[in-house]
Amino acid sequence: MTLKLYVDRISPSCREVIIFCKLNGIDFEEVTISLSKHQQLSPEFQEVNPIKQVPAIMDGIFKLSESHAILRYLAFAFPGIADHWYPADLYKRAKVESVLDWQRTTFPRGPASYVFYSVSAPAVGLPLNTKAAARTEKNLIASLATIESVWLQKKGRFLLGNDQPSIADLSLACEIMTLEIVDEKDRERILGPFKRVLKWLDDTKNAMEPHFEEVHSTLSEIKEKLQKQRNAAGSKITQSGRKPDLQSKM
Amino acid sequence: MTLKLYVDRISPSCREVIIFCKLNGIDFEEVTISLSKHQQLSPEFQEVNPIKQVPAIMDGIFKLSESHAILRYLAFAFPGIADHWYPADLYKRAKVESVLDWQRTTFPRGPASYVFYSVSAPAVGLPLNTKAAARTEKNLIASLATIESVWLQKKGRFLLGNDQPSIADLSLACEIMTLEIVDEKDRERILGPFKRVLKWLDDTKNAMEPHFEEVHSTLSEIKEKLQKQRNAAGSKITQSGRKPDLQSKM
Numbered sequence: 001m002t003l004k005l006y007v008d009r010i011s012p013s014c015r016e017v018i019i020f021c022k023l024n025g026i027d028f029e030e031v032t033i034s035l036s037k038h039q040q041l042s043p044e045f046q047e048v049n050p051i052k053q054v055p056a057i058m059d060g061i062f063k064l065s066e067s068h069a070i071l072r073y074l075a076f077a078f079p080g081i082a083d084h085w086y087p088a089d090l091y092k093r094a095k096v097e098s099v100l101d102w103q104r105t106t107f108p109r110g111p112a113s114y115v116f117y118s119v120s121a122p123a124v125g126l127p128l129n130t131k132a133a134a135r136t137e138k139n140l141i142a143s144l145a146t147i148e149s150v151w152l153q154k155k156g157r158f159l160l161g162n163d164q165p166s167i168a169d170l171s172l173a174c175e176i177m178t179l180e181i182v183d184e185k186d187r188e189r190i191l192g193p194f195k196r197v198l199k200w201l202d203d204t205k206n207a208m209e210p211h212f213e214e215v216h217s218t219l220s221e222i223k224e225k226l227q228k229q230r231n232a233a234g235s236k237i238t239q240s241g242r243k244p245d246l247q248s249k250m
Numbered sequence: 251m252t253l254k255l256y257v258d259r260i261s262p263s264c265r266e267v268i269i270f271c272k273l274n275g276i277d278f279e280e281v282t283i284s285l286s287k288h289q290q291l292s293p294e295f296q297e298v299n300p301i302k303q304v305p306a307i308m309d310g311i312f313k314l315s316e317s318h319a320i321l322r323y324l325a326f327a328f329p330g331i332a333d334h335w336y337p338a339d340l341y342k343r344a345k346v347e348s349v350l351d352w353q354r355t356t357f358p359r360g361p362a363s364y365v366f367y368s369v370s371a372p373a374v375g376l377p378l379n380t381k382a383a384a385r386t387e388k389n390l391i392a393s394l395a396t397i398e399s400v401w402l403q404k405k406g407r408f409l410l411g412n413d414q415p416s417i418a419d420l421s422l423a424c425e426i427m428t429l430e431i432v433d434e435k436d437r438e439r440i441l442g443p444f445k446r447v448l449k450w451l452d453d454t455k456n457a458m459e460p461h462f463e464e465v466h467s468t469l470s471e472i473k474e475k476l477q478k479q480r481n482a483a484g485s486k487i488t489q490s491g492r493k494p495d496l497q498s499k500m
Contacts, residue, residue, distance in 0.1 A: 050400045053356070064344055067351075073344040076340050076344075097319035102316055104351065106303075
């Protein structure tokens with residue numbers, strides 16, 4: 001029975017699971033659960049994941065949610081997954097776990113929050129929030145500084161000084177890629193100072209081609225759609241004399 | 251060489267690591283890194299954990315941070331740890347991972363945030379924030395409802411319907427115990443409706459005695475200290491006619 005992935009590619013946690021399967025030749029059926037259409041709340045999806053979140057998987061009758069738990073499971077459950085993804089060695093694995101957990105405790109929704117407050121909130125009928133965007137940018141920059149100075153090291157192209165990527169590289173890179181949605185000048189301001197992070201992102205993309213780029217192409221589509229919405233809102237200003245963020249508050 | 255735990259018992263993530271070691275007969279030296287004295291920022295501690303967070307451990311020359319990563323490591327690295335803590339079985343372990351990750355993605359700082367905004371902010375010179383407390387209470391209640399209806403099941407006393415606790419029970423229980431710091435009536439309002447959660451908390455405490463209670467005794471001390479500070483602030487109001495939250499903003 002084919003593995004089913006319940007996902008929406010707008011979510012970095014979903015993209016990482018899809019890319020992992022593609023990179024490792026794991027057959028799967030992609031079932032889109034559209035977050036913008038609130039399909040995660042449907043009774044049918046709640047049979048798969050009562051937590052009402054994506055990603056979720058069904059492997060035969062086995063159901064699982066939470067992307068990091070899913071990646072760990074897939075690395076064990078399918079044959080032939082290279083050890084570097086989730087090392088068997090006690091010490092190497094513990095370090096990978098440490099990065100995965102740091103991502104969840106310290107970096108939670110860092111890039112996603114910034115993108116939400118700075119560009120995508122109007123898409124769900126909420127105003128842009130420059131104050132919240134500035135606050136999340138500050139946290140995001142502090143976290144990027146930790147990646148630059150602690151998790152990336154002089155030796156090795158990948159996190160923890162490794163020569164090959166682990167699931168922690170995949171997950172963190174997918175999360176940072178969310179910044180592709182914001183304007184180039186904002187992305188450059190945030191990521192530009194972190195030369196080591198930028199090189200690692202390139203190395204990670206290259207190590208995971210063509211799947212990394214293919215799965216992330218959804219971000220260009222989202223960026224374009226948001227731009228059109230902003231342009232439409234801009235023409236409304238001309239008509240009404242109101243700013244778009246005030247309009248969407250109403 | 252004895253395992254060193256760098257911890258502050260005010261943090262639930264630290265308490266879970268201490269309790270795990272005590273329950274499993276793992277010898278350790280407890281090195282207190284006082285968060286209220288900002289000792290996590292000292293150059294000495296940064297040699298142990300450049301991320302500047304507790305808990306962190308040193309096992310010989312091996313350094314590790316992030317409490318869930320530490321628990322997984324300890325369960326592997328020390329002999330004789332019972333399987334129920336972190337099951338070897340692929341499916342059972344994946345489910346434990348799912349709860350651990352859910353705790354980090356959906357429940358992040360739930361009880362701690364509520365406690366901060368509703369009682370402990372003045373201890374670090376910030377005002378109480380009833381609006382933020384109300385918002386975090388709402389999120390906290392939604393998460394407790396998920397524990398009640400999804401993670402706890404009719405069969406089995408512990409999370410996922412298990413008969414014995416896993417590291418997910420330990421970690422989640424330590425986090426919820428943070429609510430011991432707030433007034434009894436607030437704690438009752440939040441936890442009272444969740445009968446299954448309350449029973450599970452009791453079962454978890456009982457399964458982990460005497461260490462669970464001993465390590466959590468620090469919370470009563472904190473509650474008493476905060477109460478004294480509030481009383482002192484209250485007497486200042488009488489003298490100045492100002493509310494304490496306005497005073498501490500100044």
